[in-house]
Amino acid sequence: MTTLTSVLRSWSEVFMRRSMHDFMRFSRQSGLSMTQISVLFRLHYGGACGVSDLGDHLGVSNAAASQMVDRLVGMDLLKRSEDPADRRVKTLALTPKGVALVLDSIEARRRWMEDLTTALAPDQEQHIVAALTMLTQAALKLESDQAPEPLSRSKTYYP
Amino acid sequence: MTTLTSVLRSWSEVFMRRSMHDFMRFSRQSGLSMTQISVLFRLHYGGACGVSDLGDHLGVSNAAASQMVDRLVGMDLLKRSEDPADRRVKTLALTPKGVALVLDSIEARRRWMEDLTTALAPDQEQHIVAALTMLTQAALKLESDQAPEPLSRSKTYYP
DNA sequence: TAATATATTTCATCTCGCTTAACCAATAAG
DNA sequence: CTTATTGGTTAAGCGAGATGAAATATATTA
Numbered sequence: 001m002t003t004l005t006s007v008l009r010s011w012s013e014v015f016m017r018r019s020m021h022d023f024m025r026f027s028r029q030s031g032l033s034m035t036q037i038s039v040l041f042r043l044h045y046g047g048a049c050g051v052s053d054l055g056d057h058l059g060v061s062n063a064a065a066s067q068m069v070d071r072l073v074g075m076d077l078l079k080r081s082e083d084p085a086d087r088r089v090k091t092l093a094l095t096p097k098g099v100a101l102v103l104d105s106i107e108a109r110r111r112w113m114e115d116l117t118t119a120l121a122p123d124q125e126q127h128i129v130a131a132l133t134m135l136t137q138a139a140l141k142l143e144s145d146q147a148p149e150p151l152s153r154s155k156t157y158y159p
Numbered sequence: 160m161t162t163l164t165s166v167l168r169s170w171s172e173v174f175m176r177r178s179m180h181d182f183m184r185f186s187r188q189s190g191l192s193m194t195q196i197s198v199l200f201r202l203h204y205g206g207a208c209g210v211s212d213l214g215d216h217l218g219v220s221n222a223a224a225s226q227m228v229d230r231l232v233g234m235d236l237l238k239r240s241e242d243p244a245d246r247r248v249k250t251l252a253l254t255p256k257g258v259a260l261v262l263d264s265i266e267a268r269r270r271w272m273e274d275l276t277t278a279l280a281p282d283q284e285q286h287i288v289a290a291l292t293m294l295t296q297a298a299l300k301l302e303s304d305q306a307p308e309p310l311s312r313s314k315t316y317y318p
Numbered sequence: 319t320a321a322t323a324t325a326t327t328t329c330a331t332c333t334c335g336c337t338t339a340a341c342c343a344a345t346a347a348g
Numbered sequence: 349c350t351t352a353t354t355g356g357t358t359a360a361g362c363g364a365g366a367t368g369a370a371a372t373a374t375a376t377t378a
Contacts (some may be wrong), residue, residue, distance in 0.1 A: 004276045004284050005269075014298045019175060033364075034193065044296045051326060064366050068187065068325055071364080088325040088374045102308075112301075113167045119297040120254070124162050131283075131290030132166045138278040139173045143273075194335075210356060223336050225357055230334085245343050247355040 018112065026105050036072060041157035043078070043094050044102045050089040077101065177271065185264050189310040195231060200316035202237070202253050203261045236260065 027037060035058060042057055043049070047056075055065030069092060072078040077098035083089040094102065120128065181317070186196065194217060201216055214224030228251060231237040236257035242248040253261065279287065 004279070004288050004291075005251070005272050007288050007295070008272050009185055010268075010276065011291045011295045011298075012178075012268075014295055014302070015171070015174065018298065019178075035203050035365080037216070052324090060324065060365085061367060063328085063368080066325095067365070070327090084377075086325085090326065103266060107223045109171070110164070110168075112162050113171075115171075115301055115305075116167065116294070117163045117278055119301055120163070120293065124293050126216060128290040129163050131287040132294075134279060134283050135275070135291075136166070136170045136173055136288060138275055139170075139177065141275055142278055143173070143177070148276075192334080220337065221356065222338080222358085225355095226335075229357090245345075245355085249356070298367090306325085 019109075022105075022108060022112070026108070030101060035068065038096065038157060039072060040077065040102050041066065042097055043092060043156075044099070045157050046092045048091050050083070050091065054092065181264075181267060181271075185267075189260060194227065197316060198227060198231060199236065199253065199257055201262050202251060203258070207250050207252045209242070213251065213300065231257075284313045 023037075024150065026032075027034065030042070038058065039054060046057075051065050051069055052062050054069065055062045055073075056067060058068075060068075067082065069078060073080055075097055078092055079095050080090045080092060083091045117125070185191075186193065189196075191199075198213060198219065201213065205216075210224050210228055211221045213228065214221045217224060217227075219227075228237060228239065232239055233255055237250060237251055239255050240247045242250045276284075
């Protein structure tokens with residue numbers, strides 16, 4: 001029998017395999033650790049921030065965050081600049097090279113989805129759109145139901 | 160307009176957020192690194208194997224694999240035993256504690272899917288089952304089309 | 319102004335995971 | 349039987365990433 005649960009499991013298996021595979025490839029090609037990638041995506045999606053914000057985000061001491069930033073700056077992926085409003089804080093932002101790296105990764109995923117789309121018959125599309133919409137909304141509802149408290153630092157960003 | 164691509168992106172966002180969140184939580188709670196988790200899942204899904212098989216799987220030297228195994232044995236998650244057929248090889252297998260850890264993680268994912276299922280109206284189910292089936296098959300087809308060569312060591316296992 | 323709090327960096331030190339090289343034991347090949 | 353070859357471990361050393369404690373510079377508060 002094909003219950004929703006089993007179909008869902010099959011789908012997430014193939015989807016996860018793909019995602020993980022892409023992630024690993026990205027990590028190897030760029031030579032970046034998971035943490036470093038997380039920092040880049042945090043800055044891309046979450047916008048510029050200070051060193052200790054990053055520390056909070058990663059769940060790590062300020063000293064560790066500072067050193068992490070230092071390495072990324074050394075790779076020309078991040079730049080540090082003084083916040084004119086409060087000259088204690090160093091505003092962190094992606095360099096053009098950093099942005100390019102992030103966009104490449106996003107593009108790879110987009111391309112896969114595009115390919116997937118073309119692998120489907122046009123008359124299948126409509127049903128799938130409807131189904132995925134429902135599924136996404138159900139998942140979002142679950143998310144808000146199950147996390148009445150803030151997800152706090154676990155707000156992870158990924159390629 | 161809601162193209163399939165955009166729906167797919169929304170879905171993968173929420174799905175990935177969930178998966179990553181679970182993964183990170185598992186990693187923190189168990190105190191295990193990504194590599195260590197990968198080893199446990201490799202043994203769970205792939206069955207017992209020798210030290211160098213593990214090294215191949217992880218893409219590292221035998222020495223590194225041996226040390227990794229040593230740490231996991233120290234945590235009572237793996238056990239080493241001599242293969243009676245070829246006494247050079249040490250057969251690796253999960254201990255009960257190791258199995259329990261893996262099963263916990265699998266169970267968490269299963270529960271989420273279960274919850275997701277119940278968050279859907281029963282009359283939606285049928286459509287979603289059909290849609291996901293199509294989607295999964297399309298993705299699998301893509302997979303086999305795009306990887307005529309063996310994916311080799313990239314055969315990752317995940318929680 | 320003086321005292322205190324905040325943001326970041328630096329330093330010494332630790333652990334993890336990796337590498338290469340040397341090594342031992344068991345098996346396979348000549 | 350001798351000589352590779354193979355599977356695994358050990359040792360020395362490296363770099364990443366973490367920590368706590370101390371240092372520095374800027375803001376805030378009493």
